[in-house]
Each structure stands twice: as C-alpha cells, then as structure tokens.
Amino acid sequence: MPWYNNDYPPSYKNQPVHIRDKSVEIANALLQEGNDEGTAIAIGLKLAREHFAKKEEENNIAKLKDDHTI
Template structure:
C-alpha cells in the first residue's frame, strides 16, 4: 500500500514535514521499483534530507555490475565498461577512486543484479 501524508512508516514521524513529504514521495517510487520497505525507508530518508539541504545534485551514477570477465564499472546509460576486474573487491577500490574523481554516485550491485549499496558524496 502506498504511503501518504497521513499514513506512513513510524520512522518518518519525527522528520520535518517537508523532508517527510519528500521521503514519502521517494519511498513510494522505490517501493514501486520493488525495493523492500526497510531499504526504501532508509534510501528515501537519506535522499529527502540531501534534497532539502540542497546537497543532492544531478550526479552521474556509476554502477559496479557483474561482467562476463568478472566485474565491471559502467556509467549509467552506457553499454561500455569503463573498467573490468576479475573480482568485485579488486574493482571496488578502483571504482571508488574513479567515481570520486568524476564527482559521481556509486551504485554497487549483487551477482543477481539487484542493488546492494549506493554510495553518495563520492
């Protein structure tokens, strides 16, 4: 059931109204995408705070995803890998540096393609 201004998770109760409303909007979108409720709450709250603070920008997303030869770093919307490594661990340290240098956001996926973690302020 979608959240509303009158019916939302208790963990959003103490947020300022404008941040809570933004978190509800973001959370509903994440739930529609299939995120689990707990994960959606955490992501929505974080994004709502950043949005209200004016710190969230249209940063480019870079994804760490499985690749035929191991793991790849790929820019959102691209089909070509920026770099490929045998293991996820080997790729992550290089990917974090690359994304930091390019002022992006890093989205780390699991082997099955689902999102494991999103790192902001890269």
C-alpha cells in the first residue's frame, strides 16, 4: 500500500518531518519495484537517515573549508 500526505507507517511517526517524507518517498519506490511492505518500510527509513546524515556531513565539510579560506 503506497503512502501519501500524512498517511505513513507507524514506525515513521516520531521521525523528523524531513526524514519521514524521504522515507515515504523511498518506501513507495521500493513497493513499486515489488518489495513487500515490511522491507520497504525498514529500508526506506534506513536510506532516508543515511541520506540526511551524508548531507549534514557534506555541509560540515563545506563549512570547514569556508572557515579555512578566510
């Protein structure tokens, strides 16, 4: 069952909105590829967390580079 708007799996309930939205996006794509709901939910959340952790790390590296060029 694809998820939309405020309809999302209970395990996403306490996640920050940006992670929850990305998780739903990923999980829906996994469902379209034929994965079962449980797998899609778990992988969606894991990949969303990794996505934002990587973005945060990239931002921190960019900030460090900016701080060193001053």
